[in-house]
Amino acid sequence: MRGKQVIVLEARDRVGGRVQSSWVDGQLVESGAQWLSPGNEQMHELVREAGAELVGPQEGSLLIRSQGSVVRSQQSSGRGRSLSPFETADLGQGVARFRRLAQRISSDPTWAAANQTWLAQPLSRWIKTNLRTPAAQHDFSSALSTVLGALSSDIALGAALKAGESGVDLESLFTVSGGLKLRRVVGGMHQLTEHLADQVGDRLQLKTTVTGIEQSADTVIVHTAAGDQIEARFALVTMPPWLALQLDYLPQLPKWRYDTLARTTPGAAIKAVVIYETPWWRESGLSGQMSADEGTIRTTFDVTDPGGPGVLTGMLGGSEAVKMSRLGSEARERALINSLAAVFGPIARQDHKYLDHDWLADPFTQGCHTPHFSPGIWSMSGQLLAEPDGRVHFAGAEYAAKFNGYLEGALRSGREEAKAIARRLGSDSP
Ligand SMILES: Cc1cc2nc3c(=O)[nH]c(=O)nc-3n(C[C@H](O)[C@H](O)[C@H](O)COP(=O)(O)OP(=O)(O)OC[C@H]3O[C@@H](n4cnc5c(N)ncnc54)[C@H](O)[C@@H]3O)c2cc1C
Structure with missing residues (x-):
């Protein structure tokens, strides 16, 4: 913040957005972003800064279900180094x-x-x-x-x-x-977003939903659902574009922003987690990772913590997520266990706990996890979405030039726009 006065307005009762942790009988469950890849330099720096640790994927064989039969395959990451x-x-x-x-x-x-x-x-x-x-x-x-x-x-x-x-x-x-060697944060990705929030201190206001932004030559006035008005010199909107454009702007944002968004699909994702008493798949040398050409869940990963119960996670995406979003969590659990049993066998039906998060139905996300730009849109005007409109700047994963749609992109984009505003503050006399 470097001497600048900042106020952060967050609609939810927690920070993190699409980084979300919860606890089921004491077991950490991550329903949002969980993995970092080697090129995520700024996120890795944040991991170090927050004093957190990373852990790689579980070693072992993976199972592939294709055209009705299941094959077991050794992971090929054994050459012992990550890709540059x-x-x-x-x-x-x-x-x-x-x-x-x-x-x-x-x-x-x-x-x-x-x-x-x-x-x-x-x-x-x-x-x-x-x-x-x-x-x-x-x-x-x-x-x-x-x-x-x-x-x-x-x-x-x-x-x-x-x-x-x-x-x-x-x-x-x-x-x-x-061999891309994805890694996850031991104890949860939320530690990183909370570390960032700590730096904002009491300038962070939770449960504050922004509804509109009014701008004049000198100031912006941010309106909230509770009827409050917050005056500032600049506003940085960090909601995904499909939510950002639902705010009331005065004067209105240019039409091309809405046209671009109309040709961008936010994507649909439901992240599911199944908790078993033990990571039973490891006993037969399996990594817990599977990939299937049919079924409700097409991929799973083992995200068991050392000494903890066995935890498998997987994602329902695209049309499958849209369909299952309407059916509710119990139906999704049944469908998911059926998919697991089709690959791992009846052992997957044993006692378990289940939790999922439907990001499409979440009012403060309404989609995810990566946007799909129609052909030509990103090169034509997608990058322009990151341009400020007067005193209103935009940042977040979907505005990033690199690592678009990922944590690394969100962090880079947020930092770049914060710097751009700081530069403008330096030369701006109200
Ligand atoms: C299931 C899932 C898995 C993912 N896995 C990975 C992964 O493994 N690795 C990876 O790098 N990325 C992953 N991603 C993508 C990653 O989560 C996002 O790219 C990143 O978190 C986006 O950050 P952001 O700050 O741009 O947006 P968000 O995290 O969406 O933050 C926007 C914030 O705005 C708030 N908000 C919304 N509306 C309002 C309003 N009206 N007023 C005030 N506040 C409002 C929201 O509550 C939220 O806190 C995943 C995403 C999902 C959903």
């Missing part, structure tokens, strides 16, 4: 390219027919041409082999793309079995 940020980015762009091609081959048969010869090339050759670093090529190849049950040199690109489109959650295979 450059290798991580390389792997990320390779996955995105592969995903785009897989979608094209299924949605555009004319294109597929016209490119038959090119699609007949070995997958291994495509990997070498499209990924630059040997480490990313290696991880891409081994994670894909896990899904395909074949080595990348033995299979044609076209066949791999068809299998890649079958619904198995490739991204999570790449991120965990592919």
Whole structure:
């Protein structure tokens, strides 16, 4: 804050937003953001600053359910080192390219027919041409082999793309079995957001819902649901764009902001957690990670704390989340246990506790976890969303130029806009 007077207005009765912890019979449950990847430099710095510790994913085999049968696969992270940020980015762009091609081959048969010869090339050759670093090529190849049950040199690109489109959650295979080494904060991510809130002290007002912002040449007046008005020189709106544009602005924000948002889908996510007496999957050498091409839950991770009960977490996303959002938590629990049993066997039906959080139904989030910009929108005007409108600035995960949609993006964007306001305060005479 560096000598500037700041007041933070937060609608919920807690800080953290999409970082959310709760306790079920003393067991920590994280219903929001939980993982950090190696390139998340500012988040890692925050971990150090807050004196927190990180833990990697559980070692062991992962289970893949594809077209009705379950295969067991060794994790390929055993080469003992994380990818560098450059290798991580390389792997990320390779996955995105592969995903785009897989979608094209299924949605555009004319294109597929016209490119038959090119699609007949070995997958291994495509990997070498499209990924630059040997480490990313290696991880891409081994994670894909896990899904395909074949080595990348033995299979044609076209066949791999068809299998890649079958619904198995490739991204999570790449991120965990592919060696991206995601890590989570021991004791919960909320420690980091609370550490940040401590720095704001009593300038933080919880349970204060902002309803509108009025601006003049010199000031902004922020209106709250309780009818309070707070006057300031600048306002920084840190709500996701689809909520930020629901506020009443005077004068109104330009039309292009609303047009851009209309072509952006917030995404739907329900994060579910199942707590068992013990992490029973570890006894048979399993990591608790699975990926499936059907079922309510397509991916799970073991987030058991040392010495604690066994905890598996997974996410319902997209249309499945929208459908299950209407059915309620009990129906989701039944569906999720069925999905787990289809992969891990009847053992998954044993006594457990269940908790989930529906981010679509949450009034102060209304969607998540990453926005989907329609083609061309991000490059056309998406980045402009981060531009201030007069004395009103915008920040948050969805405004970030890098790590858009993630904690690292939210932190970077918030810091950049806070600095931009501080600079303007320096040269601003009311
Ligand atoms: C289930 C799930 C899993 C995720 N997993 C990961 C992960 O593993 N790693 C990762 O990096 N990211 C993950 N994310 C994404 C990550 O949580 C977000 O990118 C990040 O938390 C967004 O931070 P933010 O500050 O931009 O927005 P938010 O966290 O949404 O903060 C916005 C704040 O505005 C408040 N607010 C809303 N409306 C009002 C109002 N009218 N008045 C006052 N206050 C208001 C909200 O209460 C909230 O505190 C996940 C998200 C979800 C939902």
